[in-house]
Amino acid sequence: MTRRFAAALLAVTALTCGRTDQSRTQPPPSTSQESDIHTFARPDEARVTHVALDLRADFTAKVLAGTATLTLQRAEGSTQVVLDTSKLTIDGVATSDGTPLTFRLGDIDAILGRPLTVDLPPDVSAVVITYRTSPEADALQWLAPSQTAGRKQPYLYSQGQAILTRTWIPTQDSPGIRQTYSARVTVPRGLRAVMSAEQLTPDGVDASNSRVFEFKLTQPIPPYLIAIAIGDLAFRAIGPRTGVYTEPSMLDQAADEFADLEKMVTAAETLLGPYRWGRYDLLVLPPSFPFGGMENPRLTFATPTILAGDRSLVSLVAHELAHSWSGNLVTNATWRDFWLNEGVTTYVELRLMEALYGADRAAMLDVLARRSLNDEIERLGGMASPDTILHVDLTGRNPDDGATVIPYEKGAALFKLLERTLGRARFDAYLRSYFDRYAFQPITTSSFIADLRTHLLAGDAALEQKLKLEEWLYKPGLPDNAPQPASPALLLVEQQAKAIGGGAAASSVKANQWTTQEWQHFLESLPGEMSLAQLSDLDRTFRLTDRRNSEVLFTWLRIAIRHRYEPAMPALERFLTSQGRRKFLRPLYEDLMKTDWGKPEARRIYERARPLYHSVATMTLDPIVKGT
Ligand code: BES
Ligand code: ZN
Secondary structure, three states: OOHHHHHHHHHHHHHHHOOOOHHHHOOOOOOHHHOOOOOOOOOOOEEEEEEEEEEEEEOOOOEEEEEEEEEEEEOOOOOEEEEEEOOOEEEEEEOOOOOEOOEEEOOOEOOOEEEEEEEOOOOOOEEEEEEEOOOOOOOEEEEOHHHOOOOOOOEEEEOOOOOOHHHOOOEOOOOOOOEEEEEEEEEEOOOEEEEOOEEOOOOOEEEOOEEEEEEEEEEEEOHHHOOEEEEOOEEEEEEOOEEEEEOHHHHHHHHHHOOOHHHHHHHHHHHHOOOOOOOEEEEEOOOOOOOOEEOOOOEEEEOHHHOOOOOOOOHHHHHHHHOOOEOOOEEEOOHHHHHHHHHHHHHHHHHHHHHHHOHHHHHHHHHHHHHHHHHHHHHOOOOOOHHHOOOOOOOOOOHHHHOOHHHHHHHHHHHHHHHHHHOHHHHHHHHHHHHHHOOOEEEOHHHHHHHHHHHHHOOOHHHHHHHOHHHHHHOOOOOOOOOOOOOHHHHHHHHHHHHHHOOOOHHHOOOOOOOHHHHHHHHHHOOOOOOHHHHHHHHHHHOOOOOOOHHHHHHHHHHHHHOOOHHHHHHHHHHHHHOOOHHHHHHHHHHHHOOOOHHHHHHHHHHHHHHHOOHHHHHHHHHHHHOO
């Protein structure tokens, strides 16, 4: 970086942060180690500060087409702006008054896509890019009517995290480059568009044979949080600033499942400070949505597989809501720092569950989470595996490779350790002040640790020694000072599962009042090897194959595969072909592929199911099932 650019960068950053007290709020100067390796952007030269979209959705061609007008903040002497794109067709670039600008698309990088470089004459502070997306855009899933609940209208939704926004918007797609946005979206009549932004025209405005929806978000966000969905959507309010969108036939069920939504937001504010995004709504998507949830600002996207009918899976909503602070307000500066998004969020998720549903429920979730962490460490190659490091090395890799259980649960365990060691009062005060200090800014692992030392540990050497922070952040495995979760209720469940191993009949298990979490733990605690007679005894007694709760069914199906329990195979096929959540799909296909009999089954089912899945899921599953 030249000195002139460096100086200009400081000015630009100060402007972006909108703060005056520089000594307190200035992020540390970026070193090469801390810059984002997953972007082509050079924000120290020219930085995108606002994205204005004008797009039309063509469901026949599976294309979004129109313009993106980018507002730029330029360093003195800069001559270019570099943007991220992937699979986009660029029809032209011009200034706001229509003067064409020269641009170049660079070579394709298999992970990053293609840089778009635009030459900037002096004084140009906005560029208008005319473009269209590819039907293969990784962020977008275009669903046929048959893939929706209503089966009458098509559907489109986007998934930006981690680096997929560049497949539908040509901008600087880096989590450290915050941008505000606005959008005008034209959709076929009969459909409704929603975005992760304020709705300026909630019901849309009629245009010829189409409807136009307008949005704006005044808070600057990382581009992976720009999101859109278009479909036959209905809305129901839950509280004054909360509600749920979904297809009309699912609305009653969704509104009932999330009845506690407003209370959750209030509980989060008590713990973390004011909710700064205005509304908090949920969008329950069609079943192919590859994630449990995605924390798009003002509008969390969620899988319908959490509609359990008994509100037992709402910790996912607590999680996505918590991202309104950890992630959306204070954002991982690079994908290496992803554990700061997910670890803090997972910690807060548990605190919210405790606040709303009590310590017993939270303890159960904590025990289940620790088991999933232990399983993941094993899957990744054990306690010495570099992929178990929080500050994970993603050089030459897709950031998605870092999205394991590690950043979530090892990250959360660190925050639990801090809480236990310092006491809740002190830790809670710190957490709240952290969100205020870094609001609307990126955070790196090293700036986090520095902040922690300044504001929480305050030079206490004994405390430092006890915490082993460096080991937590930069070493593999789980440090031996990790707090051990314990749930008396789950201990009882565990004893009964062990009794099955000792030959007890299923009818001897006292399971009448069990919650979803107890069922999950029971199934996970059953012996690794059982007879088919034992499985069918359990199945007959507890109707496990017929379960509708996705988490319980998933755990049971893994047991069924392990034992080749044929009576569950139709349910397995139904599960794999009726929802596309990667967390469920990957282990099930992996389990099948591990056995001789399961391999052809996996391939047959995958062939049938693959068109249902989002590219995020097929990118993970293709190598597992097809070996490509
Ligand atoms: N932000 C994540 C989803 C994500 C992570 C998308 C990485 C793309 C790359 C979201 O908040 C999340 O963590 N979802 C979880 C659910 C949560 C309760 C653990 C999921 O989808 O399983
Ligand atoms: Zn998350």
